[in-house]
Amino acid sequence: MTTLRNGLISTALAIFLWWLLVALTGLPPFILPSPERVATALWTSRVTIAENAVVTIAEVLIGLVLGAVLGALTAIMLATFPLARTLVRPILVFFQAVPVFALAPILTLWLGYGILSKLVMTLIIIFFPVTSAFYDGLTRTPQGFLDLAQVMRVTPTQVMLRIRIPNALPSLASGLRLAAVYAPIGAVIGEWVGASKGLGYLMLLSNGRAQTDVMFAALIVLAGFTVLLHWTVDRMAERLTRHYAPDQN
């Protein structure tokens, strides 16, 4: 509850500073609209914003789930097969080095203006943090656990399923926490490059029409959703891995 209270206080403070900045500098609304104007825009354009938000949220959630599943499976594959490690890892590192922004126009060209290009964009942006965090965890199984399993004559499959994967769940959780923050970035970049729906599209559109207040309203909804998503994933990850964290004693 303290966290919630502190959050409310700092939000109120930020809004006050924003209001003060507008009041003191007298900036025109199309440069920096006041909090009241944005609140009004949020209310009057609520239907438009909601329609576009639904699209972005769907892109983010589906992309997040697909990216997490694909990333986790890739990490397991890399940790299981030495050949995959030698062949696939350099490719992964190469792709990670390519700025995702640069891929967006190509993806739109290939996959069109619909939801698919945004899904793939989101998927790519979260695939790497999930894969590398989980893979790291999978390679850091305590040697003692592996020794014990060997003396107990456990098969490699069971070692993977019952020791290495559970032991790496906290690392997977860190990857997912990062992914929850990155996922909206992927969707919005995709929408900026070319879309007919979504919060990113709406922001670009209102920017072009000098409706800065609507742009801010959409931005606030996007930020609110990202915070909520991060919080949800964080809580889920914590519940899931409560007992998996390394022994503190």
Add this chain to the structure above:
Amino acid sequence: MTEAPAVTVEGSARISGQPLFGPLRLEMAAGSWTCLLGPSGVGKSSLLRLVAGLGSGIDFVGTLAANDGEPLEGRISYMAQDDLLFPWLTVLENTQLGARLRRETPDPARAMNMLERVGLSDHASKRPAQLSGGQKQRVALARTLIEDRPIALLDEPFSALDARTRAEMQDLAARLLAGRTVLLVTHEPGEAARLGHKIVVMNETGLQSTSGPKSDPVRAITGAETLSLQSELHELLMARP
């Protein structure tokens, strides 16, 4: 449990080209405790790991065999200094770890019985993080016992415990592992003096057997024989090549 065999290791070992130990010959008598005492870094843990089948990376030239001619594989249980409890499993689940990992049907009644023998039946549903160091090592002992292997390899399992807990664990382990062929690696002369049917000192030059304790373990911590053995072992340990 099948009949506990005697185990003999004879040979020498190198690790990435560097000599690790040997040539040496270590005999573990059937159904009794052999204590391998030595300073850190002389390769006593490596010797134990070799017997445990964990010697990948060690170049061993020689023989390692049980006197009944059967392979050692599958007849060994192993306990390390670290309790190696899985933090995500309960005490009961950790006790049945071997069966769980081999996908055999676990026998909770038997596991509870083991926990009772190590005095932890009230803690069965707890997680390892909720236990003290001594309690965790007792779970590790229960996990070792339930495997019911004729050979037990103990790699300094009590060295991280405080003096009183350590003495209690020694008594418990000696009682519960009686009748098995046990190899205990330790750097603690007092521990060897309490627990060994046979005590072997390992140092840079190889193995030195002591004259051999006359009484059976477990010996009293402050008993006359324990103390004289302890000073003999100290002297052997201090002698440098």
